[in-house]
Amino acid sequence: MMYKLLAMITLTLFLTACGSPINQANYDKVTDDMLYSEVVKLLGEPTHKNSSGMNVGSIDLSGTDAEWQEGGLTINIVFVNDKVKIKRIKK
Template identity: 30%
Template sequence: MSFRRIALVALCIVLAACSKVNQENFSKLKTGMLKSEVEDLLGKPAECSGALGFSSCTWGDDKVFISVQYAGDKVLLFSGQGLK
């Protein structure tokens, strides 16, 4: 195995371990938090949608994710799946 391939595998492992989509950060979410506070904690969301003052944003993928629903700019509900 070449050094380049080993370095790439090591980088992928480190990046996966540094994911902000984890149980520790999920436990820091609170109803009423500002959207900017959530993004400071989790980073930019992978996906957002919404209408009429309500929105929903998701971090992660289809197996491991955190989903946050907002009313205006404040957290209304949140959920997670597959968190470690």
């Protein structure tokens, strides 16, 4: 009996620790000008990603629109030159 209880508690703690990184708490950690690589370390690889670039005179611009989805939560982040410029979350 005690063994089963200990096993259930251990399993519950393990599953809680392995929760999805796509959540409100991690979204709140994303800040303006954070690098794409830093966001990926926090949220994991995006579910969808679109990138484009252009050259205006001597200025190179690149943009990426990345989306993370998990359950009913969607996080969208727009990167300009590899830095966060716009972020939004939808529940």
